[in-house]
Amino acid sequence: MQGIDHDRRPGFSPQPTPPRKGWPRPQQPAHKPKRDPAPSRFAYRLHRMWLTPYFRRLTRIGIPAFLIAFTTLLWLSDEDRRASLSGGLTGMVEAVQNRDQFMVKVMTIDGASAPVDKALRMMLPVDLPASSFDINLDQLRSDILMLDAVRDVELRIKPDGVLAAKVVERQPVLLWRHARGIEQLDETGHRVASVTERSVRPGLPLIAGEGADKVAREAIRIFAASGPLLPRMRGLQRVGERRWDMVLDRGQRIQLPANSPVAALERLIVLDQAEDMLARDISVVDLRDGSRPVARIGLGAQNEIRAARGQPLLGADGRELPKQKDKKS
Amino acid sequence: MRDIYQQQRAMRNMRQAALQRGVVAVLDIGSSKVACFVLQFDGPGIYRETDGVGPMAGQSNFRVIGAATTRSRGVRFGEIETMAETERAIRTAVQAAQKLAGVRVDHAIACISGARPASYGLAGEIALKNGSVGQGDIAQVLGSCEVPDFGRGRQVLHAQPVNFMVDGRSGLMDPREHSGQALGCDMHVLTVDGDAIDNLIHVIRRCDMELAGVASGSYMSALSSLVEDEQELGAACIDMGGGATGVSIFVRKHMIFADAVPMGGDLVTQDVAKGLKVPMAVAERLKTLNGGVEATGRDDRDLIELGGETGDWETDRRTVSRADLIGIMRPRVEEILEEVAAILDAAGFDHMPSQQVVLTGGGSQIPGLDGLAARMLGRNVRIGRPLRIHGLPHQLTGPNFASAVGLALFAAHPQDEWWDFEMPAETYPSRSLRRAYRWFRNNW
Incomplete structure (x- = not known):
């Protein structure tokens, strides 16, 4: 009101008066409006969503797991990275395995003969010194047990890098002659080694025939029971994979029964000692019928009898010889 | 009566569906504060009888796992x-x-x-056809209560049968299997303004939650503050809140009357602010820290610094004596109690067998209020605190949380199981359907 001049006298402008100069008025310090303690609707909904169990589980487990899997797969999708990763892993594993504490340097073998010792050293799958992680003792033991000469072996890795093998070898007690050669057998009939000829092991008793190795124990019992006949014995022959023939020198042959051959043999020995039967010209003693031993007399004795009877003599093949008179005339 | 039936059953079903989820929030939206308790219902199986823990008024099957309170905004006289x-x-x-x-x-x-509660006592009576009271008869007698005209826009908040009569034998709690010729019942119905309830539903839906039940504030604070004997023998609970003062009368463990005075502690604060010319916040602090209703000689010498942030040193350094503050507060408290006394008189509280008055709510913490109330209401008065419930933090156990605690008890043990009885089918369409069904069964 006071700034505007209402009576328009000449010489006065109708302009408002300029604002009054003076000290600035003390102003109330502007209070910041207090923050509203209420959560906004968005924050409220977010908080409620966060309290939802499924959402929470998804966020805290699902998304991190997904991210980890995703980046891992992305990283692994490159061939070079995969190769370097696997190379690094195997390098680490080998660095640990090849530590000095795990190395096997020497192999000691106890209780083995020279060829078995050589074979065992050959069978070791790695060249010493090697890491003990590379030697599979179970596998090696089963491999060694496949050798016929070895009955049992005990493998152990001792401290200071020693692979100790304790070998129990099979002891040959029989020679077995069959169609493919001569083999040494132990008391169970298991093959020990081959021999080229009989004279290599003259001290071992000889058996022959197919399937003789399976009844090696019976053969040993027969040899043990043969007592006084032993010096004359050439060997035992398996007949028809069923029974034994005992072959003596001078071509004599004793046919033993399939059941209880030892008893039959003992009976024959008694008979021999009483009658001195085997010293006579008897080619075959047939003991297969236990109640009635049968003896076949030899060719010389037969011819004696035939000559006395005036019959034609028999040849070595069992046929009658032509009359000698015809020959003479 | 049929729509009350449907409403009550719908509310009961809604609450039970909410309890099935195991976690329910309890909201006390008052004029001065909003309290929220999160209740977890783990079923009745956590205590055994051998543990020495009985049903404990239904509190043993829930526990408070979260509780918070904040200053209320936008609520006046108990209404949104x-x-x-x-x-x-x-x-x-x-x-x-x-x-x-x-x-x-x-x-x-x-x-x-708030929301202008009004109590109605309804009565109904039926004749018993087969000489004893069956399940259907109870539903029928509940349905036979005459419903007065509540007025436009009123909604029924609580409807509880408080008494059953069989042949003049009155005071039965459970008339099932009684033999007699006539069955009567008294029902207490509390109605409030429908708009207030609609607003409540709407505001809770805006918070992304569903309203699983509404209860009257005065009823709730009585549930938590009255001990069992008082509920049985008869007592009035006066819940002095910020914006409204609720009155409810209990007898025989049922609420038989409820009302509310739209005056409360906020008015007292307003008087202090006007009388001492201080802001409302300062007035609230003065009232809470130094308020009272009984002036003694010492209060004249007890000078209170008013404080304030006006920027004017002279204004901010004023002091008043405590007697002045009491002189401002007391008339308003007396006025509120006079209104309460008028309500109690109108409700016929004089004729109750026991006339215990229990003051609760935040306003009941004014020092000396029990003496003033005893003089005003002329009865034995005590200050009530709510029951302790499992898991509630200590600072939320004061009398100003009476209605929130009562809501928790109400959620665990609502007294509305009578509405489970099936309403008898007596309307025409169902009867004709049944006749058609019978005809088909007989003729085919």
Whole structure:
């Protein structure tokens, strides 16, 4: 009101008066409006969503797991990275395995003969010194047990890098002659080694025939029971994979029964000692019928009898010889 | 009567569906504060009888796992006035309680303390056809109560049968299997303004929750503050809240009357602010820290610094004596108690067998109020605190949380199991359907 001049006298402008100069008025310090303690609707909904169990589980487990899997797969999708990763892993594993504490340097073998010792050293799958992680003792033991000469072996890795093998070898007690050669057998009939000829092991008793190795124990019992006949014995022959023939020198042959051959043999020995039967010209003693031993007399004795009877003599093949008179005339 | 039936059953079903989820929020939307408790219902199996823990008024099967309170905004006289402000206050309380509980809550049970409650006593009587009271008869007698005209826009908040009569034998709690010729019942119905309830539903829906039940604030504070004997023998509970003062009368463990005075502690604060010319916040602090209703000689010498942030040193350094403050507060408290006394007289509280008055709510913490109330109401008066419930933090056990605690008890043990009885089918369409069914069965 006071700034505007209402009576328009000449010489006065109708302009408002300029604002009054003076000290600035003390102003109330502007209070910041207090923050509203209420959560906004968005924050409220977010908080409620966060309290939802499924959402929470998804966020805290699902998304991190997904991210980890995703980046891992992305990283692994490159061939070079995969190769370097696997190379690094195997390098680490080998660095640990090849530590000095795990190395096997020497192999000691106890209780083995020279060829078995050589074979065992050959069978070791790695060249010493090697890491003990590379030697599979179970596998090696089963491999060694496949050798016929070895009955049992005990493998152990001792401290200071020693692979100790304790070998129990099979002891040959029989020679077995069959169609493919001569083999040494132990008391169970298991093959020990081959021999080229009989004279290599003259001290071992000889058996022959197919399937003789399976009844090696019976053969040993027969040899043990043969007592006084032993010096004359050439060997035992398996007949028809069923029974034994005992072959003596001078071509004599004793046919033993399939059941209880030892008893039959003992009976024959008694008979021999009483009658001195085997010293006579008897080619075959047939003991297969236990109640009635049968003896076949030899060719010389037969011819004696035939000559006395005036019959034609028999040849070595069992046929009658032509009359000698015809020959003479 | 049929729509009351449907409403009550619908509310009961809604609450039970919410309890099935195991976690329910309890919201006390008052004029001065909003309190939210998150209740976890783990079923009745956590205590055995051998542990020495009985049913404990239904408290043994739930526990409070989250509780928060905040200043109320936008609520006046116990009714929602500004929707958005109230929504923010509810959001604050609910979020804090949820955070404490660590679970998300989808259902809320709220109480409303204002909204002009009105009590009605209804009576109904039927003749018993087969000489004894069966399940259907109870539903029928509940249905036969005459419903007065509640007025436009009124909604039934609580409807409880409080008494059953069989042949003049009155005072039965459970008339089933009684033999007699006639069955009568008295029912107490509490109605409130429908708009207030609609507003409540709306504001809770805006907070992404569903309202699983509404209860009257005065009823709730009586449930938590009256001990069992008082509920049985007869007592009035006066819940002195911020915006409204609720009155409820109990006898024989049932509420038989409820009303509310739209005056409360906020008016007292307003008087202090006007009388001492201080801001409302300062007036509230003065009232809470130094208020009282009984002046003694020492109060004249007890000078209180008013304080304030006006920027004017002279204004901010004023002091008043405590007697002045009491002189401002007392007439308003007397006025509120006079209104309460008028309500109690109108309700016929004089004729009750026992006339215990229990003061609760935040206003009951004014020092000397029990003496003043005893003089005004002329009866034996005590200050009531709510029951302790499992898991509630100590600072929330004061009398100003009476209605929130009562809501928790109400959620665990609502007294509305009578509405489970099937309403007898007596309307025409169902009868004709049944006749058609019978005809088919007989003729085919």
